[in-house]
Amino acid sequence: MTAAVAARPAAGAGPTGTARTVLTVAALTLREASRRRVLLALAALTVLLLALSTWGFSRLAANTGNGALTTGETRLTASILLNLVMFGYSLIAALGTAFLAGPTLAGETESGIALAVLARPIRRSAFLLGKWLGLVAFGAGFVVLAGLAQCLVVRATVDYWPPQPAAALGLLAFQTTVLLTLAVLLSTAVSPMASGVVAVGLFGTTWVAGVVGGVGESLGNHSVARVGAVSRMLLPTDGLWRGAMHAFQDPSALVQFGGNGSEAFPFLSVAPLTAGYLVWAAVWVAMVGGLAAIAFARKDL
Amino acid sequence: MTSDVKAERVGSAQRELAGLVAGLPAAPAVWASGLRKRYGKRHAVEDVSLQVARGDVVGLLGPNGAGKTSVIKMLLGLVRPDAGEVMLLGRPATDPAARARVGYLPELFRYQPWLTASEVLGLHVRLSGLDVPVGARQDCLALVGLADRAADRVGGFSKGMQQRLGLAVALVAEPELVVLDEPTSALDPLGRVDVRDIVLALKARGVAVLLNSHLIGEVERVCDRVVILDRGRVAAAGTLSELLGQRELRLHLTGLAAPARARLAAVGRVEQAGDWYTVALPADDDEAAVPDLVSDLAALGVRVHAVEPARITLEERLLGILRAGSAAPGTAQPGVQR
Numbered sequence: 001m002t003a004a005v006a007a008r009p010a011a012g013a014g015p016t017g018t019a020r021t022v023l024t025v026a027a028l029t030l031r032e033a034s035r036r037r038v039l040l041a042l043a044a045l046t047v048l049l050l051a052l053s054t055w056g057f058s059r060l061a062a063n064t065g066n067g068a069l070t071t072g073e074t075r076l077t078a079s080i081l082l083n084l085v086m087f088g089y090s091l092i093a094a095l096g097t098a099f100l101a102g103p104t105l106a107g108e109t110e111s112g113i114a115l116a117v118l119a120r121p122i123r124r125s126a127f128l129l130g131k132w133l134g135l136v137a138f139g140a141g142f143v144v145l146a147g148l149a150q151c152l153v154v155r156a157t158v159d160y161w162p163p164q165p166a167a168a169l170g171l172l173a174f175q176t177t178v179l180l181t182l183a184v185l186l187s188t189a190v191s192p193m194a195s196g197v198v199a200v201g202l203f204g205t206t207w208v209a210g211v212v213g214g215v216g217e218s219l220g221n222h223s224v225a226r227v228g229a230v231s232r233m234l235l236p237t238d239g240l241w242r243g244a245m246h247a248f249q250d251p252s253a254l255v256q257f258g259g260n261g262s263e264a265f266p267f268l269s270v271a272p273l274t275a276g277y278l279v280w281a282a283v284w285v286a287m288v289g290g291l292a293a294i295a296f297a298r299k300d301l
Numbered sequence: 302m303t304s305d306v307k308a309e310r311v312g313s314a315q316r317e318l319a320g321l322v323a324g325l326p327a328a329p330a331v332w333a334s335g336l337r338k339r340y341g342k343r344h345a346v347e348d349v350s351l352q353v354a355r356g357d358v359v360g361l362l363g364p365n366g367a368g369k370t371s372v373i374k375m376l377l378g379l380v381r382p383d384a385g386e387v388m389l390l391g392r393p394a395t396d397p398a399a400r401a402r403v404g405y406l407p408e409l410f411r412y413q414p415w416l417t418a419s420e421v422l423g424l425h426v427r428l429s430g431l432d433v434p435v436g437a438r439q440d441c442l443a444l445v446g447l448a449d450r451a452a453d454r455v456g457g458f459s460k461g462m463q464q465r466l467g468l469a470v471a472l473v474a475e476p477e478l479v480v481l482d483e484p485t486s487a488l489d490p491l492g493r494v495d496v497r498d499i500v501l502a503l504k505a506r507g508v509a510v511l512l513n514s515h516l517i518g519e520v521e522r523v524c525d526r527v528v529i530l531d532r533g534r535v536a537a538a539g540t541l542s543e544l545l546g547q548r549e550l551r552l553h554l555t556g557l558a559a560p561a562r563a564r565l566a567a568v569g570r571v572e573q574a575g576d577w578y579t580v581a582l583p584a585d586d587d588e589a590a591v592p593d594l595v596s597d598l599a600a601l602g603v604r605v606h607a608v609e610p611a612r613i614t615l616e617e618r619l620l621g622i623l624r625a626g627s628a629a630p631g632t633a634q635p636g637v638q639r
Contacts, residue, residue: 017430024427035415112409119377119405120428121397301379
C-alpha cells in the first residue's frame with residue numbers, strides 16, 4: 001500500500017501539474033463567461049457600436065465626396081472618430097472584465113464554490129494565475145477582435161487605415177490586462193461588487209487625470225501637467241491608451257490640429273510610448289499580480 | 302572490485318531498503334498536532350490534536366461554534382492555522398500534493414451553477430491530476446442517485462441534490478481519506494441512509510473518513526472513534542466503547558436503610574427518582590459487580606423489585622461532557638465557527 005502510494009506522481013504540485021491547473025482554470029473562466037451570456041452581451045454591444053460607427057463614417061465619406069471637407073480634414077476627423085470609438089471599446093472591455101473578475105474570484109470564495117476546488121491538490125497561486133489568464137484571453141481577445149472590425153469598417157467607409165494597427169490593438173489589449181490585474185487584486189481583498197466599482201472608478205479617474213495633465217502641458221503649467229504624469233505611473237491604463245491612440249491616428253492629423261497644443265484634446269495623442277514606459281507597465285502587472293497571489297494564498301476561506 | 306559487483310551490491314542494498322520501507326505501517330490518514338486559530342480576539346481553535354488511522358471512521362462532534370469546521374478547514378489548507386502541524390496521508394499538509402487522495406464535502410456546498418453535474422466531476426478529476434475514466438465518474442453519480450441528472454446544469458439543482466453532487470465530488474478521485482462536513486444537512490431520511498451506506502462502504506474498502514455531523518445517532522452507527530470538541534478544545538476522544546464504556550444499572554428498590562444506600566454509593570454515582578435508582582457501573586466491571594450488589598442489598602434487607610441494565614447513549618455522554626465543561630469555572634469564551 002505504502003509503496004503503491006509513493007509510486008504515484010505528486011499530483012498538481014509539479015510543473016506539469018501547475019500548468020494543467022492554470023490551463024484548466026483558464027478554460028473554466030472562459031466557459032463561465034460564455035455560459036453566463038457575457039460573451040453574447042458583448043457581441044451584441046459590439047455589433048451595435050459597429051453598425052452605428054459604419055453609419056457615422058459613411059456620412060463623413062459623403063461629406064468628403066461632395067467637397068464639404070478636404071482630404072486632410074477627413075483624415076483628421078477619421079483619426080479622432082476612430083480614437084473615440086476605440087475608447088468606447090476599451091471602456092466596454094474595462095467594465096466587462098472588471099465586473100467579471102469580481103464575481104469569478106471574490107464571488108466564488110464568498111459563495112463557497114472555491115472551497116471544494118481549492119481543497120484539490122493545487123496551489124492557490126496556480127488557481128489565481130488560471131483565472132487571470134482566462135480573463136486576459138477574454139478581455140484582450142474582445143478588444144483586439146472588436147478593434148480590428150472597427151478598423152476594417154473605417155477602411156471600407158472613408159478609406160483610412162491606421163499607421164500601426166497591430167501595435168495599437170496590442171496596446172489596447174495591454175490596457176485591458178492592466179485593469180483586470182487590478183480588479184483581480186481588489187477581488188482578493190474586497191467584495192465582488194466593490195472590486196468592480198473601485199477598478200472602474202480608478203480607470204475613469206486616471207483617464208480624467210490624463211486629460212487634466214494634457215491641458216496643463218498645452219498651457220505650459222508643469223504642476224498641472226504632473227497630475228497626468230503621476231497618475232499614468234500609478235495606474236498605467238491611461239498611458240497605454242494614449243500610446244494606442246497615437247498608433248491609430250494619422251501622423252498629419254496632429255499638424256492639422258495645431259501640433260503640441262492638441263495634447264489638451266482627449267482623443268489625440270502627441271507622442272508614442274517609450275520602451276521604458278512599456279517595461280514599467282509590464283513590471284506593474286507583475287507586481288500587482290504577485291501581490292494578488294500573496295493576498296489570495298494567505299486568505300482564510 | 303569490478304564496477305559490476307559494486308553496482309550489484311548497491312542495487313541489493315536499495316532493494317533491501319525499499320523492502321523495509323514497504324514493510325512500515327502506512328502513515329495515518331490525518332495527523333494533526335497543536336492546532337490553534339483565532340479570529341480577531343476570539344479563539345476558535347485552541348490546541349487541538351487528532352488522528353485518523355487508515356481505514357478508520359472518525360466522528361467529530363460538538364456544539365455550534367465548537368470549532369469543528371475550522372479544524373476541518375485547517376486540515377485541508379483552506380484556513381491557515383496560527384500554530385500547529387498537519388500531515389495528510391503521510392505528507393505535510395502545506396504541500397498541496399498531500400491532498401491528491403483526499404475527497405472533501407464542505408459544509409457550505411456550492412458548485413459552479415453554469416456547469417452540468419458531469420462537467421463538475423470532470424473538473425475535479427482534472428484538478429486532482431488523476432485519470433478517472435468516464436464510466437467510473439458515471440458510477441459515482443449513480444452512487445449518489447444523480448445518474449439521470451448528469452447532463453443537467455447544477456444551477457437547477459435543489460439543495461439536497463447539490464449535497465449529493467458534493468458527495469460524488471468527494472468520492473470521484475479515488476480518495477484514501479474522505480472529509481465530510483455535515484454531509485446530511487440538506488438530505489431527507491432516505492438520503493441520510495444512503496450517506497450511511499456510502500460511509501460504511503468506504504470503511505469496508507479501507508478508506509479513512511472524518512465525519513462532522515450534528516446527528517449523533519448517525520455518528521454512533523458508523524464511527525469507530527469520536528472526537529468531541531467544545532470551545533475550540535478536545536473535550537473527549539476515544540473509541541465508542543471507551544467513551545460509552547460506562548454502563549448503568551436501573552434498580553427498583555424499597556426498604557432502603559443507610560447501610561444499603563452506602564452500599565449503592567460504593568458502586569458508583571447514584572441518581573434517585575422515586576423508588577428507582579440508577580447506578581453508574583465502573584468501566585472495568587468484571588461482570589461480578591451486579592450479582593454482588595444484588596445479593597448484598599438483599600442481605601441488608603432491601604426488597605429488590607427489578608434490576609435492568611441501561612447503556613449510556615452517545616448523546617447522553619456528549620451532553621454530560623459538554624455540561625461538565627460549561628460548569629467548569631474560568632472557561633474560555635465561546636469560539637466562532639467558520
